Structures are given as C-alpha cells and as structure tokens.
Amino acid sequence: MNAVPLSIGDGWRYGLPGLPLAFAALPLYVHLPHHYASLGVPLATLGGVLLLARAFDALTDPWLGRWLDGVFHAGPSAVLRRAWPVALVLWLGLLGLLFPPAAVQGHLAAWALAGAMVTTLAYSVLVIAHQSWGARLGGDGARQARVAAWREGCTLAGVVVASMLPTLAGWTVTLAVLGLALPIALLAWGRGPRPGAVPAPPPPTTAQWGNDWRLPWRRPAFRRLMAVFVLNGLASAMPATLVLFFVADRLQAPEWQGAFLAGYFVAAAAGMPVWLGAVRRVGLARAWLAGMGLSIAVFAWAALLGPGDGWAFALVCVLSGLALGADLALPAALLAGVIADAGDRGRHEGAYFGWWNLAAKGNLALAAGLALPALALLGYTPGTRDAGGLQALTVAYAVLPCAIKALAAWLLWRGWVRRPDPSAAGAASPVAPPV
Numbered sequence: 001m002n003a004v005p006l007s008i009g010d011g012w013r014y015g016l017p018g019l020p021l022a023f024a025a026l027p028l029y030v031h032l033p034h035h036y037a038s039l040g041v042p043l044a045t046l047g048g049v050l051l052l053a054r055a056f057d058a059l060t061d062p063w064l065g066r067w068l069d070g071v072f073h074a075g076p077s078a079v080l081r082r083a084w085p086v087a088l089v090l091w092l093g094l095l096g097l098l099f100p101p102a103a104v105q106g107h108l109a110a111w112a113l114a115g116a117m118v119t120t121l122a123y124s125v126l127v128i129a130h131q132s133w134g135a136r137l138g139g140d141g142a143r144q145a146r147v148a149a150w151r152e153g154c155t156l157a158g159v160v161v162a163s164m165l166p167t168l169a170g171w172t173v174t175l176a177v178l179g180l181a182l183p184i185a186l187l188a189w190g191r192g193p194r195p196g197a198v199p200a201p202p203p204p205t206t207a208q209w210g211n212d213w214r215l216p217w218r219r220p221a222f223r224r225l226m227a228v229f230v231l232n233g234l235a236s237a238m239p240a241t242l243v244l245f246f247v248a249d250r251l252q253a254p255e256w257q258g259a260f261l262a263g264y265f266v267a268a269a270a271g272m273p274v275w276l277g278a279v280r281r282v283g284l285a286r287a288w289l290a291g292m293g294l295s296i297a298v299f300a301w302a303a304l305l306g307p308g309d310g311w312a313f314a315l316v317c318v319l320s321g322l323a324l325g326a327d328l329a330l331p332a333a334l335l336a337g338v339i340a341d342a343g344d345r346g347r348h349e350g351a352y353f354g355w356w357n358l359a360a361k362g363n364l365a366l367a368a369g370l371a372l373p374a375l376a377l378l379g380y381t382p383g384t385r386d387a388g389g390l391q392a393l394t395v396a397y398a399v400l401p402c403a404i405k406a407l408a409a410w411l412l413w414r415g416w417v418r419r420p421d422p423s424a425a426g427a428a429s430p431v432a433p434p435v
Helices: 008-015 018-038 043-073 076-098 104-133 139-190 204-217 220-251 254-282 284-304 310-341 349-377 387-418
Strands: none
Touching: 008 043, 008 139, 018 043, 018 076, 018 104, 018 139, 018 220, 043 076, 043 104, 043 349, 076 104, 076 139, 104 139, 104 310, 104 349, 139 254, 139 310, 204 220, 204 349, 220 254, 220 284, 220 310, 220 349, 220 387, 254 284, 254 310, 284 310, 284 387, 349 387
C-alpha cells in the first residue's frame, strides 16, 4: 500500500466530506458565540453554556472513536451506512441552533446548550470516521501528509464558502447549500479509496474495552505529540473564539468580517502545497515547526492594530493563513505515523483520533469557557469602546496565543525535531541532508 500513489481522483473523493463538514465547524466554533451574544445572551452565561457543550463534545470523542473502531471492523460499507443518518442529524441540529423557535426565546441559553450538544455529537461521528478512514489508507509520512492535505484542503474550501455565504446570502441559503453538499460528499466518499481489510476481532470483554480505550496513552510518542498538539490548538482556539469581537470592536470593521475569514482560509489552502513540499525536504516535524514560527512572527502584529487598520489586518490574516496550512495537514500525518510505528494501524485509529479530537475540542471549550467570562470581568462587553476592555480583548486575542504557541514550538523541537523523523525524504537519520 505504501508504494501506491494517491491519485487526484482518489484524493478529492476521500477529501470532499471535509467541505460540508466545514459548514458545521464554522457556525459551531466561530459564529455561535457572536450569534447568541447578539440575541441577548450575556457573555458570562454564554461562556458557561459553551464550556458545558464543548466539554460534553470533547469527552464523548474517545467513546465515539472506540465505537467507530468496531464499526470499521464490520467493513467500510458499515461506516458509510451510518454516516447518512448522522449527517441528517447534523443538518437539523444546525437549523435549530441558527433559527431558534419563538417558543424558546426566553430560554435561549438552554436551547443553545441542548442544540450544541446534539449537533456537535453528530459532527464528531463524521469527523472521527473521516480521519480514521484516512489513517487506515496507509503509507509513509509524505503519503499521509497528502491524505490529510486533501481532507483539510476540501475543508478549507468549505470554510471559505461558509465564511462568505452568511454575509452575502444569509443563513437560510447557507443551510440550503449544506443540505445539497452533504449527500454529494457522502456519495463521493463511498466511491473513493477504501482501507484494506483487517481480521475482525472477537467481541471485546469489559477489560479489553477499557484497555483499548486507554491504549494510545501507553505510547510515549503519542503523549509527546499530544502535548504539542494541545498547546498549539489552544493558541489557535482563543483567536477563533474572539475574532469576530476583535474585528467588530477593536478594528471597528464588522463589514469586513467575511473578507477577513475568507482571506485567512484561502491563504491556508494556497499554502498547502508549500508545506507538502517542505515535508519532502525536511520531514513532518521540521515543517510543522516552521509553520509555528511563521504564525508567531505574523500574528504578534495584530496586537498593534486598531480602528482604520483593516488592510493591515487583512495582511495578517493572509500570512497567518499560510501558516495555518501546516497546522491542518501535518499534525494528523504525524499521528498516523505514531499509530503505524506502534503497530496499531488498521485496528485502533478510532481510539487515537477520539482522544485527538477530545484535545482539539477541549481547547475550544477552554477558550470559550474561560476567555469570555474573563473578558467580562476585565470590563469588556460586545460593542464597548472602553480602552481597558479593548486592551483586555487584544491581549486575549493576540498576545497570549503567541506565547502559548511559542511553548508548543519549543516542545515540538525537544520531542520531535531532535529525534529521527523518517518522513523526511531520503533521511535515514535526523542529520541526513534533504533531497
């Protein structure tokens, strides 16, 4: 399987579900805080709601991953059959979240909590299944980087469209496009490359289930990679939660919101080939480290911007978007390598990606559940022009994330860059010259 190249046709068929899933990710993790704040939910209450919803979302991921491992053992067709009803739940959940009925107007916080729990659960099933499918396609670091790049590239395309549609055409049209894109993507996924068959295991006992659940944490390489992934993800989750507030109040340019988001994600997609080329030359870990360095160098400038600096912030969005491509494609490829090196390929991908997604969503939960109430305590409220409140917003949006990402970069350098990285083309050791 390692020697078989990933064709363009196979790549886009596998990656296409990432496009409609982006329609769920953007409202759930970027627009939802601002949307419900504009409906009158207080920031402190909203932060608590999002913390609970995202904690539930994160904590269920290892269970979902372990369950999906069992589904994979029944064959790829079993995974696809379950994807269809889950996709319907996802669409209906978003509909209810974005258009709360009149009957719940006095209980918007409770409605948001229940809707977010149901919707993110459906989203998680599809995302973990899609990621696990890609890891089961096999290959070395460069091939897995291509698999991840197709998935994340399609996701970025979906994010770009989803970031523009609500502004240009409203949420009704956005949801209609999602309703059309989901079945098309599922059909393409079913016609794309399929994982190789593995022997079906006997039904697990309670003890075996618990061992499988904890299996990834017995791998030192997984623990090292997870530490980097968590810190780097937290550094990204805080700006993702606060970007619309920053644009509206610090830059005072709410009409640019869609353009800023689109520029950021278009740049990420355009930079993906650059990072794949870097992987071939220097390996996955060094390429990811370079992406972190670029992100810190660029994003720190956002702390100096204010009203009238829309074009300068657009440049920050584009350059930090280029760095985002490394965050999207390379960590999952490193994880696929960890799974393969541990001898767990074809058996436990769901367990690994379950914990992986728990970490990603835990970061989002912390970003919303801690940053929003903290900002409220420090005097920031949406629409404020108070200097102290805006300064607190700027620190939380730009300064603190750069410091956290710098710590992640240091851990990556200690734990991976100084160790052998066989994903570098032609590299037999960490000091082998790039080809």
